[in-house]
Amino acid sequence: MIDLLKLKNNESSHIVGFEGGRGFVARMASMGLTIGSEITVLQNYGKGPIIILAKNTRIALGRGEAQKIIVEEISKCSKSISK
Amino acid sequence: MQQKHFKVALIGQPNVGKSTVFNHLTGLNQHVGNWPGKTIEQKTGKINYKDYVIEICDLPGTYSLTSNSEEERISRDFIIKEKPEIVIVLLNATSLERSFYLLSEVLLLEVPTILGINMADIAKANGIEINYSMLEEKLKIPAVELVASKNLGLYELVEKTIEVYEKKQKSVLPFSAIKSTHKRELDELSEILNGRIPKPYPLKWFSVKLLEGDKEITELSKKWLKDKWNEAHKILERHEDAYLDIVGSRYEWISEIISLTVKNQRPQEILITDRIDRYATHPYWGMALLLVIAATIFSLTYLVAIPIVNLLSSGISLLQSFLKDTFQSYLSPFFSGLLFDGVFGGAGMVIAFFPTLVFFFFFTGILEDVGYLSRIAYIMDNFMHRIGLHGKSFLPFFLGFGCNVPAILGTRIIEEKKARMLTIVLSPFIPCTARLAVLTFLAPAFFGRYSFLVMLALIMVNLFAVFLIGKFLSKTLFKGEKSAFIMELPLYHMPDFKTISIYVYENIKSFIAKAATIIILVAGIVWVLANYPSGNIEESILASFGKTLEPLGTLMGFPDWRLSVALLTSFVAKENTVATLGILYGVSPETGLSERVSSVLSFPAALSFLIVQMLFIPCVASVAVIRQEAGWRWTFLSIILSLFVSVAAGIFTFQIIGLFYA
Numbered sequence: 001m002i003d004l005l006k007l008k009n010n011e012s013s014h015i016v017g018f019e020g021g022r023g024f025v026a027r028m029a030s031m032g033l034t035i036g037s038e039i040t041v042l043q044n045y046g047k048g049p050i051i052i053l054a055k056n057t058r059i060a061l062g063r064g065e066a067q068k069i070i071v072e073e074i075s076k077c078s079k080s081i082s083k
Numbered sequence: 084m085q086q087k088h089f090k091v092a093l094i095g096q097p098n099v100g101k102s103t104v105f106n107h108l109t110g111l112n113q114h115v116g117n118w119p120g121k122t123i124e125q126k127t128g129k130i131n132y133k134d135y136v137i138e139i140c141d142l143p144g145t146y147s148l149t150s151n152s153e154e155e156r157i158s159r160d161f162i163i164k165e166k167p168e169i170v171i172v173l174l175n176a177t178s179l180e181r182s183f184y185l186l187s188e189v190l191l192l193e194v195p196t197i198l199g200i201n202m203a204d205i206a207k208a209n210g211i212e213i214n215y216s217m218l219e220e221k222l223k224i225p226a227v228e229l230v231a232s233k234n235l236g237l238y239e240l241v242e243k244t245i246e247v248y249e250k251k252q253k254s255v256l257p258f259s260a261i262k263s264t265h266k267r268e269l270d271e272l273s274e275i276l277n278g279r280i281p282k283p284y285p286l287k288w289f290s291v292k293l294l295e296g297d298k299e300i301t302e303l304s305k306k307w308l309k310d311k312w313n314e315a316h317k318i319l320e321r322h323e324d325a326y327l328d329i330v331g332s333r334y335e336w337i338s339e340i341i342s343l344t345v346k347n348q349r350p351q352e353i354l355i356t357d358r359i360d361r362y363a364t365h366p367y368w369g370m371a372l373l374l375v376i377a378a379t380i381f382s383l384t385y386l387v388a389i390p391i392v393n394l395l396s397s398g399i400s401l402l403q404s405f406l407k408d409t410f411q412s413y414l415s416p417f418f419s420g421l422l423f424d425g426v427f428g429g430a431g432m433v434i435a436f437f438p439t440l441v442f443f444f445f446f447t448g449i450l451e452d453v454g455y456l457s458r459i460a461y462i463m464d465n466f467m468h469r470i471g472l473h474g475k476s477f478l479p480f481f482l483g484f485g486c487n488v489p490a491i492l493g494t495r496i497i498e499e500k501k502a503r504m505l506t507i508v509l510s511p512f513i514p515c516t517a518r519l520a521v522l523t524f525l526a527p528a529f530f531g532r533y534s535f536l537v538m539l540a541l542i543m544v545n546l547f548a549v550f551l552i553g554k555f556l557s558k559t560l561f562k563g564e565k566s567a568f569i570m571e572l573p574l575y576h577m578p579d580f581k582t583i584s585i586y587v588y589e590n591i592k593s594f595i596a597k598a599a600t601i602i603i604l605v606a607g608i609v610w611v612l613a614n615y616p617s618g619n620i621e622e623s624i625l626a627s628f629g630k631t632l633e634p635l636g637t638l639m640g641f642p643d644w645r646l647s648v649a650l651l652t653s654f655v656a657k658e659n660t661v662a663t664l665g666i667l668y669g670v671s672p673e674t675g676l677s678e679r680v681s682s683v684l685s686f687p688a689a690l691s692f693l694i695v696q697m698l699f700i701p702c703v704a705s706v707a708v709i710r711q712e713a714g715w716r717w718t719f720l721s722i723i724l725s726l727f728v729s730v731a732a733g734i735f736t737f738q739i740i741g742l743f744y745a
Contacts, residue, residue, distance in 0.1 A: 022296050022326060025330075026149050026330070027146075027569065030185070031181065032181035034334050035327075043365075048464060049465070049568055051364060055178060055180045057571060059569065059570065059572065060460075060474075060572055061569055062464065
């Protein structure tokens with residue numbers, strides 16, 4: 001289990017948990033991010049907010065927020081988007 | 084035949100094209116105001132169709148119906164308390180699964196509901212196929228395919244609305260409100276609440292929200308359950324994780340429906356949006372693109388607007404002198420001066436200001452409608468973090484280059500109060516078109532062929548001030564945790580000109596309502612101050628006030644009181660500076676005012692004067708909207724802050740540059 005920031009551009013994984021309070025989880029859920037959802041990092045340049053793709057929606061997330069999203073390690077389930 | 088009236092609520096997540104649908108349904112037959120006691124915009128409109136008058140209320144765009152934001156509370160309160168006969172839920176066909184979440188929250192309220200599935204054309208182009216008849220069968224509510232930007236499906240949407248209204252069918256939640264693991268607790272809560280909550284609240288919804296941990300509902304339950312609260316509280320305490328089962332149950336149902344009704348033919352394809360974003364949101368390319376776009380907008384705005392402004396201004400002054408000549412024999416000189424020079428002058432200034440604003444809003448309207456505005460927030464997020472804000476605050480700043488009034492109104496997109504207040508306090512330091520107009524008039528006279536460089540430098544001074552003050556305030560007054568940055572980046576799409584025109588129209592209208600009337604009023608007051616008692620400005624109240632400020636003016640390098648007075652009148656509207664200097668030096672702007680002023684001011688004094696002018700207290704219109712949006716305390720802070728910063732910068736400039744210049 002790693003946090004979302006560890007994923008590089010175009011790497012995908014599944015959400016396994018959140019490290020935030022109820023409010024954060026509810027907000028994430030309303031935007032389509034729940035436990036089990038597939039999530040692809042479209043942009044992560046090591047600084048600044050990242051862009052993710054989940055349920056066909058592109059969402060910009062601050063690094064602080066991204067860190068609270070825990071995903072599966074990708075060695076097993078890497079399904080990076082092909083060019 | 085008797086007309087039938089009924090009420091419809093339009094609800095949808097952000098980026099589903101809700102305002103396009105609303106605008107196409109109601110046209111200009113709409114009313115924009117605020118929700119009672121709130122600073123959130125309320126839009127209502129009317130549709131006259133056959134024998135029906137449908138009153139349609141555009142609820143704020145929200146992702147869910149929790150009590151975590153004011154928009155969400157407004158939306159759910161409207162549905163519960165105002166009891167619209169129908170709720171139209173708008174969904175985005177390109178991300179149906181995500182936008183179904185809000186639908187699941189609306190269905191929980193068990194009100195008659197219709198689906199409008201918008202952007203069907205974009206979805207089709209991306210290989211997404213939706214089975215509408217299956218969808219209607221599974222949900223037991225009508226689903227209408229829409230392409231609002233091309234006016235497709237809206238007629239059918241209205242027809243369906245009327246059909247559902249006539250059937251007067253009650254809607255039932257088509258899925259289980261909670262997974263079986265916590266079903267018992269929900270039933271127990273329902274039992275406790277049954278008969279104890281007042282009328283408009285539906286019991287099922289109220290119970291689910293209580294178990295979800297909804298703050299507002301928890302407070303209401305405490306109040307209404309009284310001694311029974313302990314019983315409920317025990318259940319809630321033991322099952323804090325129940326909300327995961329509530330959310331989980333919604334998504335289980337959603338994915339079941341989606342798997343039955345939506346087929347994505349080309350899931351692996353990289354969309355145009357992603358291709359554009361490879362550059363548009365890239366840390367370096369994105370910034371470069373933003374600079375090019377911003378520069379294009381500003382140059383186009385000025386290139387197109389300034390000739391029109393000049394034409395308007397000369398037209399207005401012709402009319403002004405014509406009116407004055409015609410009527411002044413019937414009026415006392417004081418009254419005709421107040422009416423034609425003061426009030427009419429103020430009105431003329433407002434009108435002359437329109438073209439610039441129209442063009443600026445037109446271009447930002449396009450940026451917003453195609454989906455680029457959220458990318459700007461994304462690109463600027465990193466930079467904005469340094470002043471304790473995040474990317475969303477950059478959008479009001481961007482508008483501020485046009486006019487500070489919409490900038491301050493535009494801070495409404497920032498959810499957290501603290502970040503919003505900081506953005507409001509910083510906004511007036513963004514150089515608006517009015518200040519830039521003064522700059523373009525005076526700088527060439529002072530600095531000749533270097534004027535362009537000086538102007539650029541002065542704009543940088545303002546931005547630097549925003550940066551420094553932001554950094555300072557975020558470390559002191561606004562200290563604390565940084566706010567979260569979570570923002571959807573919509574798919575790019577072609578602009579809809581009806582939506583953009585209404586955007587321009589609404590912004591201009593709110594500028595007139597909020598700013599223009601005050602500008603005219605204060606223009607009248609300042610005219611009186613400048614003409615009382617003798618009609619000679621040199622002996623007026625304003626002049627004597629300016630003269631008492633002379634010691635401060637001297638520190639900033641001003642050779643006489645006239646410059647301080649010119650700054651003071653810029654409080655009415657920034658472009659007043661030029662007009663006042665014209666009156667005080669007795670030379671009109673057309674006949675060599677700039678030469679006259681530049682002959683009185685030395686190089687350091689001229690620089691100091693322009694810097695003070697650029698940073699000086701916000702104009703009356705901005706002050707009025709700051710007060711409306713943030714209250715007196717912040718307004719006061721904003722005035723004091725800009726007064727202090729501008730004078731300090733003026734003194735600093737004159738004293739330091741004076742050392743080298745002498």
